[in-house]
Every structure is written in C-alpha cells, then in structure tokens.
Amino acid sequence: MTIELLKGDITTIPVDVIVNAANSSLLGGGGVDGAIHRKGGKAILEECIQIRNRQGGCATGEAVYTTAGNLPARYVIHTVGPVWNGGSNNESLLLESCYLNSLRIANELTLKSIAFPNISTGIYHYPKQQAAEIAIHAVQTFGEEESSLEQVFFVCFDDENYQIYQKILSK
C-alpha cells in the first residue's frame, strides 16, 4: 500500500472512494462536506437520509458510505471527526477512529484506492500538525495488515496542511 500526497479539491480525484468530513446529521454542511454534496448531486443526500432514517445519523469517529453520485469516485465514505475542544475530550482517539473506520469500510468493499481530506482541521478546529500525525499514523498502521487497498491519498486543500504533510511524509 502506498501513501501519496496531493494538493487540491478532493471532489475531482478519480479514486474508488473519497472520504467526507461530515457532521453527525449526515445532512450536509460547509467546507469539504458542502463541496461533495454540491458536486456529487442529490443522490448522495438521498442515501444519507436513508441511513439517517435507519440509524439516526453517524456518531463521532464512526463512518458510513453512500454512492458518489456525479463525482469521479465510486463511493463516498462519510465520517464524523471530533470538534476540537482542548484535547482532553478523547479527540485524538476519535480522529484516529475516523481514519481506521473509513479504511475498514473501503476494505470491506474491496476497494483499491481511497482519498482523505484533512478531517476536523477546518470548521472543527483540530490543530493541523497533531491531526496530520494522527492521520498518517493511522494509515501506516492499517497498511501493515493485509487489505484490498493499494493507494491512499491525502488531499490537502490548504497550503498549511500540505506543507505539514509533506514534512512528516518525507521523514
């Protein structure tokens, strides 16, 4: 399994699955969530509503998947990152769970490629350096086990995240 770093808009990446930094309502929001629903079209929201009706949304750290609608990806995994609240409210374990649960779903779907945004580092204000260390560590740990995944992309939208990831991954 290889880990690759990209800069740009995750909605344009032709991978098997892109990950959405959703909120627990699954009804869409701002940031990357807004971009995914806007460009993917209403099929994504319709499946999110079905999941919501079935299980009442998605808890922090958990993940669910839907179609990717009009996006170049095949699926969207919606995971709910923790809101940063000082760091002593289980934020790091919850953020790690977002990455691990997303990777597990991709493996269950026997997918080969997945792209992650920098979960929780926007509206949820998780410190970017710490979030990047958790994200990379989770993916590397998962990569030590056998899975269907061959390529994992980190897609950084902002320069600061891109530089942080570049620095950690070049070590």
Ligand code: ADP
């Ligand atoms: P959260 O609520 O989890 O913080 P946000 O969407 O506000 O979610 O931010 C998460 C990350 O997604 C931020 O680093 C932000 O820069 C990034 N982001 C925003 N739009 C896009 C996009 N179109 N593609 C990839 N990343 C994006």
